[in-house]
Amino acid sequence: MSTLVGEGLTKTYGSGHTAVTAVADFDIALEAGEVVVLLGPSGSGKTTLISLLAGLLRPTAGTVRLNGEVFRADDPRAPTLRLRHVGFAFQTFNLLPTLSVLDNVALPLRLGGERRKPARRTAAQWLDAVGLDNRSTNYPRHLSGGEQQRVSLARALVGQPDIVLADEPTASLDTRTGAEITDLLTELTRQNHQACLIVTHDSRLADAADRLIHMNDGRQADPVASG
Amino acid sequence: MSHRRRWFGNVAAVGVAVMLVLFVAGVVHWMRNSTTAYLHHVQAPLMVTQQGVSNFLLSQSTLPPPALSAVGNVSGVASVVPIVTISGVIGNGATKVPVLVIGHPAGQAGPWQIHSGTDAVTGGEVVVDRGLATTLGLHVGSAVTLLGRPLRVTGLSDGTNAAGIFLCFVTSATAQAITGSDVASYGLVHLDAQASVAAVGAAIDGIPGIHALTPGALASSDGRMVNASFLQPTEIFLIVCYVIGLIIASIVLYTSTVEHARDFAVIKALGARTRFVYISALFEAAILTICGFVVGWLLANGLSMGFNHFRPVILAQMPAILVLETFVILGLVNLLATIPPVVHLRRVDPQEVFKA
Numbered sequence: 001m002s003t004l005v006g007e008g009l010t011k012t013y014g015s016g017h018t019a020v021t022a023v024a025d026f027d028i029a030l031e032a033g034e035v036v037v038l039l040g041p042s043g044s045g046k047t048t049l050i051s052l053l054a055g056l057l058r059p060t061a062g063t064v065r066l067n068g069e070v071f072r073a074d075d076p077r078a079p080t081l082r083l084r085h086v087g088f089a090f091q092t093f094n095l096l097p098t099l100s101v102l103d104n105v106a107l108p109l110r111l112g113g114e115r116r117k118p119a120r121r122t123a124a125q126w127l128d129a130v131g132l133d134n135r136s137t138n139y140p141r142h143l144s145g146g147e148q149q150r151v152s153l154a155r156a157l158v159g160q161p162d163i164v165l166a167d168e169p170t171a172s173l174d175t176r177t178g179a180e181i182t183d184l185l186t187e188l189t190r191q192n193h194q195a196c197l198i199v200t201h202d203s204r205l206a207d208a209a210d211r212l213i214h215m216n217d218g219r220q221a222d223p224v225a226s227g
Numbered sequence: 228m229s230h231r232r233r234w235f236g237n238v239a240a241v242g243v244a245v246m247l248v249l250f251v252a253g254v255v256h257w258m259r260n261s262t263t264a265y266l267h268h269v270q271a272p273l274m275v276t277q278q279g280v281s282n283f284l285l286s287q288s289t290l291p292p293p294a295l296s297a298v299g300n301v302s303g304v305a306s307v308v309p310i311v312t313i314s315g316v317i318g319n320g321a322t323k324v325p326v327l328v329i330g331h332p333a334g335q336a337g338p339w340q341i342h343s344g345t346d347a348v349t350g351g352e353v354v355v356d357r358g359l360a361t362t363l364g365l366h367v368g369s370a371v372t373l374l375g376r377p378l379r380v381t382g383l384s385d386g387t388n389a390a391g392i393f394l395c396f397v398t399s400a401t402a403q404a405i406t407g408s409d410v411a412s413y414g415l416v417h418l419d420a421q422a423s424v425a426a427v428g429a430a431i432d433g434i435p436g437i438h439a440l441t442p443g444a445l446a447s448s449d450g451r452m453v454n455a456s457f458l459q460p461t462e463i464f465l466i467v468c469y470v471i472g473l474i475i476a477s478i479v480l481y482t483s484t485v486e487h488a489r490d491f492a493v494i495k496a497l498g499a500r501t502r503f504v505y506i507s508a509l510f511e512a513a514i515l516t517i518c519g520f521v522v523g524w525l526l527a528n529g530l531s532m533g534f535n536h537f538r539p540v541i542l543a544q545m546p547a548i549l550v551l552e553t554f555v556i557l558g559l560v561n562l563l564a565t566i567p568p569v570v571h572l573r574r575v576d577p578q579e580v581f582k583a
Contacts, residue, residue: 083497088496096493098490
């Protein structure tokens with residue numbers, strides 16, 4: 001059984017003449033331990049698709065299944081399911097500036113109701129895993145872009161989610177740091193047998209993929225046609 | 228600007244609003260208490276006034292010596308101390324200030340707290356309130372003119388500024404010399420050990436033209452009069468301060484929340500329940516309110532001490548109960564001010580996290 005499945009996902013904004021279809025009849029399935037790279041140019045609907053898969057946006061048509069269960073954005077259980085099963089890495093890291101590095105990593109555990117001490121202990125282990133055990137008391141503003149993305153990865157993985165959704169994780173980084181982050185993300189998710197979807201416009205990330213999906217104008221595209 | 232600086236800026240803004248509210252509330256408290264302070268310090272179970280007079284401030288009571296003698300003859304009365312009050316003008320050269328002059332026997336019913344000099348007033352001498360002294364530039368030994376009569380300042384008193392009506396103390400003889408008659412205005416009645424206040428009061432009320440009441444009753448009457456007259460503008464000003472406080476708190480809490488909208492979007496995207504987001508916002512508002520209140524309380528105390536030291540014509544009294552009461556009211560005001568930010572948070576779209 002696939003970890004995360006999107007079937008016939010369609011998202012249309014507006015109606016009538018002004019209607020814009022951002023994602024059209026898109027099928028996707030992610031397996032545990034697999035790294036999938038979704039490649040597409042800006043405006044191709046990648047962010048809308050990742051929002052649909054993360055249960056942050058309700059599709060106009062189609063279904064998302066998480067571990068076989070229907071995962072709906074308007075389900076009151078959606079936040080809890082997301083917290084337990086989905087980890088995020090973002091282009092702009094989205095670390096909370098008021099929290100220390102350690103507390104940023106511990107945040108998903110704390111949101112899940114875990115007590116501060118054990119949550120911090122687990123967070124420290126993940127900071128160690130991403131090579132930042134010596135920066136735990138620093139605040140995000142004290143870190144470089146690469147370091148912030150490492151913290152973001154630790155936060156994505158700390159709750160041992162079934163799937164990690166990474167939105168343009170290297171877009172704010174230089175080439176070398178971007179490659180390091182990609183290696184770290186794919187290595188850790190494979191090691192932990194987690195499904196990983198990397199959404200990017202950077203074709204250099206294709207090398208990291210077990211499977212590559214091209215997207216253009218909201219649809220799966222032919223790799224040659226999409227460039 | 229860094230998050231920390233912005234936070235301190237927000238705390239300072241709330242602090243200034245709190246200072247404004249607390250200081251004005253303290254001034255209202257002082258005005259309410261200071262107008263009756265003299266009556267609370269006379270240390271007599273009963274006072275007598277001319278029939279029909281039930282106020283001490285801004286009132287005119289006349290008790291001729293036979294009337295006081297009649298009171299002294301009532302069974303249970305140990306002694307009657309005559310007090311002369313005169314609404315007058317005190318001057319130091321060109322500057323003149325209205326005052327309430329209290330003529331009292333030496334050592335009785337005079338100033339109860341001396342800031343400097345002495346309260347042992349003899350003829351030709353006067354003790355003036357410290358605020359009045361500041362206004363007129365007086366000090367111990369200064370010469371003043373009270374209703375055209377030259378006097379020398381022998382002491383400066385504290386706590387004798389009755390909401391802007393400065394009290395001056397002279398001997399009964401000096402007061403009577405100023406008025407040109409031997410009448411008193413009020414009488415302080417001391418009782419025998421076993422005498423009942425109610426019984427003696429009733430007996431005194433039986434004397435034609437004389438009314439007996441406790442200093443507390445006289446103070447209550449003055450308090451009501453002050454509340455109904457010149458305390459009202461100050462209370463309106465206090466309400467305006469609360470409204471200003473609400474506006475400042477609303478702006479600060481709203482901007483603070485909007486600044487953190489993306490953080491709340493991240494928390495929502497990670498999987499926080501809406502309730503958690505609201506609680507986080509309320510918690511932040513509570514921390515801001517508490518820190519702002521502490522800063523405001525310190526600022527208000529500093530302002531109060533500054534006035535008390537440099538210009539004691541208007542004072543602010545902030546007892547613990549008033550501080551607590553203000554904290555509760557401001558807490559409710561700030562709770563009200565968190566409604567717009569919470570509504571804003573409700574609308575924060577977790578998809579914001581995908582925006583670069």
